[in-house]
Amino acid sequence: MSEFAAAFDKASRLSASRATSTMPVVWKAKRLLNRGSERELREAIGMVNLLANELIRQRRKLGFSSNHDLLSRFMACVDDETYLRDIIISFMLAGRxxxxxxxxxxxxxxxxxxxxxxxxxxxxxxxxxxxxxxxxxxxxxxxxxxxxxxxxxxxxxxxxxxxxxxxxxxxxxxxxxxxxxxxxxxxxxxxxxxxxxxxxxxxxxxxxxxxxxxxxxxxxxxxxxxxxxxxxxxxxxxxxxxxxxxxxxxxxxxxxxxxxxxxxxxxxxxxxxxxxxxxxxxxxxxxxxxxxxxxxxxxxxxxxxxxxxx
Ligand code: HEM
The missing domain is CATH 1.10.630.10 (Cytochrome P450)
Structure with a gap:
């Protein structure tokens, strides 16, 4: 499994566990103190962001204007790097x-x-x-x-x-x-x-x-x-x-x-x-x-x- 996929799966699993938690105050406290599962979640999200940014950087280097894949199409009309990164992550989360x-x-x-x-x-x-x-x-x-x-x-x-x-x-x-x-x-x-x-x-x-x-x-x-x-x-x-x-x-x-x-x-x-x-x-x-x-x-x-x- 690629590093991206592993970090992605971990981040999805840990975010979902928040929704099923019987005492949300526990994960909120962990988030505040950057401990346990919340620390792992932060690290996994950091890795996903890093790799998604790298994907964009490489596609920019290779050139995207004549490509018709989804990423190239978004790149052609979105200037904001963070927004572009979040679009990629949303589509992967929603579509994979x-x-x-x-x-x-x-x-x-x-x-x-x-x-x-x-x-x-x-x-x-x-x-x-x-x-x-x-x-x-x-x-x-x-x-x-x-x-x-x-x-x-x-x-x-x-x-x-x-x-x-x-x-x-x-x-x-x-x-x-x-x-x-x-x-x-x-x-x-x-x-x-x-x-x-x-x-x-x-x-x-x-x-x-x-x-x-x-x-x-x-x-x-x-x-x-x-x-x-x-x-x-x-x-x-x-x-x-x-x-x-x-x-x-x-x-x-x-x-x-x-x-x-x-x-x-x-x-x-x-x-x-x-x-x-x-x-x-x-x-x-x-x-x-x-x-x-x-x-x-x-x-x-x-x-x-x-x-x-x-
Ligand atoms: C069988 C496959 C799929 C099912 C059952 C499915 C189901 C859903 C559901 C239930 C939502 C609403 C989520 C919410 O409001 O919280 C959603 C949103 C979304 N889906 Fe899918 N989806 C599928 C495949 C895909 C694929 C392949 C993509 C794109 C590559 C995609 C892109 C999106 C996006 C971008 C949203 C957010 C829309 C918005 O919030 O305005 N989905 N999907």
């Missing part, structure tokens, strides 16, 4: 573990639902084409069943399981509930995804079809499905996350079978405490190459017998 968490639970569910796995493979062959090794943006967008399976997986295992906000001023919620200034209000995406009132009596089942109408993906209100938050502070990386996930899934699912080790238990996974949901001890899997001869040829080069739409 969330996608990893979503993919982990997706493959966990897929190994328990071979019927869904087959349906995904059929759709990929039909839409992406059996002659294409990877899929472009437009083809990924047309994978409605896969989109539905990803949404369904995150309904049951949202990467951000719950999220709190603090009320700045006295306020009244749409249902008339009064919330006084300073109150902590938490929405719990994990619990909401398993509520019978919201999802029906099969709310605990993994059923991608619930998101499809005549084969097309049909979204739900973000206030019913707050996996990416809603309103003004909705996740900025939502579309990017979905594309990233689809890209990985298309490549992996076509070539490999992922078997969760000791899956026979069908016990619910045990989560580790943290800002994003991760499984305690990881998810041990056996990866088996499928007996498929996926071609290296490009889109549009399929044989006459192929039923795909290239």
């Amino acid at each position: 573990d969330t996608v990893a968490s979503a993919l982990t639970s997706f493959f966990l569910l897929l190994s328990r639902h071979p019927d869904v796995r087959s349906a995904i493979r059929d759709e990929i062959d039909r839409v992406v084409g059996c002659g294409a090794a990877t899929a472009g943006y437009d083809r990924l967008r047309d994978l409605h069943y896969l989109h539905a399976a990803i949404y369904e997986s995150m309904r049951l295992y949202p990467p951000v399981q719950f999220d709190s906000k603090f009320c700045l001023e006295d306020d009244v919620l749409p249902d008339g509930t009064f919330v006084s200034k300073g109150t902590r209000v938490t929405y719990h995406a994990y619990a909401m995804g398993r509520m019978e009132e919201l999802w029906g009596s099969d709310c605990h089942e993994f059923r991608p079809q619930r998101w499809l109408t005549n084969g097309a993906f049909t979204p739900e209100s973000p206030y019913k499905y707050p996996v990416f938050q809603g309103g003004l502070r909705v996740c900025l990386g939502k579309e990017m996350a979905l594309m990233e996930m689809k890209t990985v899934i298309v490549v992996v699912v076509r070539r490999f079978d992922i078997h969760v080790v000791d899956d026979g238990s069908s016990l619910p996974p045990k989560f580790a405490p943290g800002l994003t949901a991760s499984l305690e001890g990881g998810l041990p899997v056996r990866v088996q190459r499928r007996n498929t001869s996926l071609p290296t040829q490009q889109l549009g080069a399929c044989s006459a017998q192929c039923s795909c739409i290239c």
Whole structure:
């Protein structure tokens, strides 16, 4: 693991432990005295800042004006170095573990639902084409069943399981509930995804079809499905996350079978405490190459017998 990743993980873990502390006064005292976990947190944040600054410095040296990656784009329009560093750290924090968490639970569910796995493979062959090794943006967008399976997986295992906000001023919620200034209000995406009132009596089942109408993906209100938050502070990386996930899934699912080790238990996974949901001890899997001869040829080069739409 790189020094950056290690410092990053440590800083995330220690910040999350503040939120779950039963006596916040303890960590606040430690922070004041620069002791124990708070001292470690300060050091980890220092290391993250240092390495993020170094990343910016190196990119500046190499030149960024003709590059179209995210960092170069931000560098082209942000002058303030500290602000730029904080943007990089925010995007890494928001985008790294969330996608990893979503993919982990997706493959966990897929190994328990071979019927869904087959349906995904059929759709990929039909839409992406059996002659294409990877899929472009437009083809990924047309994978409605896969989109539905990803949404369904995150309904049951949202990467951000719950999220709190603090009320700045006295306020009244749409249902008339009064919330006084300073109150902590938490929405719990994990619990909401398993509520019978919201999802029906099969709310605990993994059923991608619930998101499809005549084969097309049909979204739900973000206030019913707050996996990416809603309103003004909705996740900025939502579309990017979905594309990233689809890209990985298309490549992996076509070539490999992922078997969760000791899956026979069908016990619910045990989560580790943290800002994003991760499984305690990881998810041990056996990866088996499928007996498929996926071609290296490009889109549009399929044989006459192929039923795909290239
Ligand atoms: C499956 C993957 C993801 C999930 C489930 C997810 C979920 C969320 C949630 C729940 C929030 C609201 C957090 C809060 O208000 O406290 C959020 C915010 C945010 N996300 Fe994501 N996210 C994902 C991937 C990404 C990716 C890949 C990026 C960018 C590379 C990203 C960038 C952001 C940013 C910048 C915010 C802050 C928006 C703001 O406060 O205005 N996210 N995300």
